Amino acid sequence: MTADPTVVAAVITAGLALVGVLVAALMRWRQPARNAHRDGLGPSLQQLARDISGIMATSTTYLRRVERGQDTSEWIARMRIHRDALKRMRTELRYHLAGLDDGLHFMTRVGDYVQHYKSDPATGQKFLDRADQLRVALDKAIAYAYSEGRTPSRQRRWAVNRRVRDAQKFHDAWMEREDLGSSSAN
Numbered sequence: 001m002t003a004d005p006t007v008v009a010a011v012i013t014a015g016l017a018l019v020g021v022l023v024a025a026l027m028r029w030r031q032p033a034r035n036a037h038r039d040g041l042g043p044s045l046q047q048l049a050r051d052i053s054g055i056m057a058t059s060t061t062y063l064r065r066v067e068r069g070q071d072t073s074e075w076i077a078r079m080r081i082h083r084d085a086l087k088r089m090r091t092e093l094r095y096h097l098a099g100l101d102d103g104l105h106f107m108t109r110v111g112d113y114v115q116h117y118k119s120d121p122a123t124g125q126k127f128l129d130r131a132d133q134l135r136v137a138l139d140k141a142i143a144y145a146y147s148e149g150r151t152p153s154r155q156r157r158w159a160v161n162r163r164v165r166d167a168q169k170f171h172d173a174w175m176e177r178e179d180l181g182s183s184s185a186n
Contacts, residue, residue: 011099041096048089048142052107054082056135059114060128067121097145099157103138105165107131113171116178118134120175123174134163177178 062075092103097104110131117124141156152160 036144038146038149041093044093046091047085051082051086052138055079055086055107055110056132058061058082059111062115063117063121063124063128066118069128074089083108083111096151098151100141100152100160101137102164103134103160106134106167107138127167127170127174130163130167134160134167137163177182
């Protein structure tokens with residue numbers, strides 16, 4: 001006994017329509033939560049972007065001024081302003097940007113870390129290159145969190161944390177070399 005092709009097509013169409021209705025209901029059910037997430041994150045986005053970029057810009061300028069033998073005190077002060085603002089925002093946005101805390105914390109340290117490279121600005125630039133890769137990963141994760149109205153995806157969190165590990169490992173290796181160099185000089 002064979003089924004009538006018209007009946008099979010009607011059953012398939014009805015099944016797809018039911019799936020469509022269920023998906024639409026699920027999306028409507030989740031929309032208020034997504035809007036709430038966006039509303040909590042949205043007002044801070046400009047300041048967050050300004051401070052993350054500001055840390056990178058002032059750190060880069062600081063390093064260039066060190067290379068040229070120029071005064072750096074103004075740039076250290078500017079780095080600290082961005083750092084302190086990012087520290088405050090980090091605690092405010094902890095739940096909206098869950099999983100990015102290590103990346104945001106590391107960004108607050110970039111300005112302090114770059115000051116260790118006074119004796120070797122070329123290596124300092126390599127450190128800043130790694131920190132900038134972290135900045136790019138953070139930017140993508142934050143943009144995702146806002147556009148999707150939810151916390152950053154596992155893939156975005158992994159990318160940020162990988163960049164943190166890379167930059168921290170680079171800095172730790174530098175500090176170890178510096179400590180060995182200063183202890184052998186004594």
